[in-house]
Amino acid sequence: MQDARLYSLSAIFQTPDEIAHAAEQTVERGYTAFDVHSPYPLHGMPRAMGLKASKLGYVTLVFGLSGAALALFFMWWVNVIEYPLVIGGKPLFQLPAFIPVTFEVTVLMAAIFTVVGMLFVIFRFPNTSHQLHDTPYMKAVSSDKYGLTIQALDPLFDEERVREFLQDLGAVEIHRIQFDAEEIEARPRIFEPRFVTLLILVALLVGPSTYIILNHVLYMPPFDWMMEQQKINPQMKSELFADGFGMRSPVEGTVARGHLPYPFKGQPDLAGKFLVNPILPTESVLELGKKKYDTFCSPCHGNFGDGDSRLRGQFPNPPTLHSDKSRGWSDGMIFHVVTEGQNIMPSYASQIKERDRWAVVHYVRALLRAKHATEADLR
Numbered sequence: 001m002q003d004a005r006l007y008s009l010s011a012i013f014q015t016p017d018e019i020a021h022a023a024e025q026t027v028e029r030g031y032t033a034f035d036v037h038s039p040y041p042l043h044g045m046p047r048a049m050g051l052k053a054s055k056l057g058y059v060t061l062v063f064g065l066s067g068a069a070l071a072l073f074f075m076w077w078v079n080v081i082e083y084p085l086v087i088g089g090k091p092l093f094q095l096p097a098f099i100p101v102t103f104e105v106t107v108l109m110a111a112i113f114t115v116v117g118m119l120f121v122i123f124r125f126p127n128t129s130h131q132l133h134d135t136p137y138m139k140a141v142s143s144d145k146y147g148l149t150i151q152a153l154d155p156l157f158d159e160e161r162v163r164e165f166l167q168d169l170g171a172v173e174i175h176r177i178q179f180d181a182e183e184i185e186a187r188p189r190i191f192e193p194r195f196v197t198l199l200i201l202v203a204l205l206v207g208p209s210t211y212i213i214l215n216h217v218l219y220m221p222p223f224d225w226m227m228e229q230q231k232i233n234p235q236m237k238s239e240l241f242a243d244g245f246g247m248r249s250p251v252e253g254t255v256a257r258g259h260l261p262y263p264f265k266g267q268p269d270l271a272g273k274f275l276v277n278p279i280l281p282t283e284s285v286l287e288l289g290k291k292k293y294d295t296f297c298s299p300c301h302g303n304f305g306d307g308d309s310r311l312r313g314q315f316p317n318p319p320t321l322h323s324d325k326s327r328g329w330s331d332g333m334i335f336h337v338v339t340e341g342q343n344i345m346p347s348y349a350s351q352i353k354e355r356d357r358w359a360v361v362h363y364v365r366a367l368l369r370a371k372h373a374t375e376a377d378l379r
Contacts (some may be wrong), residue, residue: 007164010149011171012140016042019146022169023048026148027164037132037141056136060110068107071102086310125369126195137175149177166324222362232370262349268336275332279355281362289363292356296348297364305367318345327368334361 008365013019016038023036036042036049077211078083119125132138132149141147148160148171166174192216217223232238238246255261264271279285294303302308320326329337338357341347352360 006150006152007177007179008123008149009159009166010137010147010175010177011134011166011169012137012173012174012175013148013170014263016146018170019148020045020048022148022166022171025165025169026150030156031232033151033157035149035151037138037147037149039142039144041155042341044049056114056117056122060114063113064106064110067104068102071105071110072098077103086299089298096241107174113195131179135175135177137173137177140173144378182220185310195220262339264336265340268340271336272330272333275330275335276362277331277335279357279358279362281365285359286366288356288365289359289366291359292352292360293363296352297360300345305364316344321364322368322371327372331358334364 011022013022019036021036023045026034027048034049036045038045040270076093084092086092137147137149148166148169150157152159163174182320192320219227232246234247235244237244237285241248264275299311300309300315300318301321302310307318307320309315309317335357337345338352338360339347339349348357
């Protein structure tokens with residue numbers, strides 16, 4: 001009758017070639033519950049042992065893809081369903097902008113659950129004890145020997161036959177490894193009282209400590225040195241200037257290097273009369289104009305200039321661009337309105353480059369012409 005306390009028979013070999021040969025013979029003999037130990041990794045040993053690829057990669061794949069799906073779903077829900085907000089004419093679901101966050105969550109969940117899988121499923125943490133620990137066999141194979149152990153739970157295990165097999169392989173020592181008395185019925189002890197108590201103590205320590213550090217310590221000297229600086233933040237009052245404003249406008253008449261001031265400031269009639277579009281309406285120019293129009297103009301004027309704002313009532317809808325008044329404007333007048341603004345429409349001079357504004361003018365002309373085509377346009 002098999003000894004219930006027997007864990008394995010473990011043999012010690014002298015050289016890497018001997019342990020490689022022993023692993024190959026063990027596989028040929030049909031043993032499956034065995035392992036090899038050496039003081040350093042041996043090239044070719046997984047093949048000699050007939051090991052299959054680890055299933056841990058599937059854990060990483062599943063949770064990595066789950067992280068990607070979760071991140072994309074969360075951002076889609078917030079931006080499209082829960083809190084839709086048009087910003088600069090961009091679509092509500094902006095996949096390129098979401099890729100960095102998706103990537104980070106993918107890597108984070110894959111890494112975390114790979115470690116969790118190794119610790120709690122494969123290694124059965126917190127049960128860190130093992131029958132081979134502190135045995136002469138383990139001391140030898142972690143120093144300068146090589147070992148092979150065949151466990152008693154192997155279907156083909158017979159103590160006498162395994163001992164003869166190991167001797168025939170050239171083992172210099174054979175150790176009989178037994179369970180400790182309390183380990184005969186050992187099971188994973190995730191809910192062991194000591195471990196649960198440890199987790200509770202860690203939670204009680206980490207939770208309040210984190211709260212105190214993030215909400216109090218970081219606001220105390222000397223940790224607040226970046227927060228408490230002699231600086232003026234946007235919209236902050238200033239005691240330095242007589243008007244009390246911290247945000248200062250450029251000095252009147254200041255001209256930036258390499259930039260000429262707009263010559264028709266406050267003079268729409270002169271702009272409409274003397275300004276001429278300096279670029280030709282080529283295909284690339286119209287594409288550029290469409291891109292800038294969709295970004296800066298379409299949120300209020302609509303995709304086709306009909307005045308059907310896409311901001312859902314956040315601002316008053318502007319008049320249509322297809323009115324007789326707008327269609328009668330010259331290129332210079334349209335450019336002037338984009339540059340200076342009109343009524344509640346702000347100036348876009350600081351947001352759209354001069355050449356791009358002229359491209360927008362060409363695209364607006366194309367929109368107007370599309371809805372008011374002449375017979376010559378249809379030929």
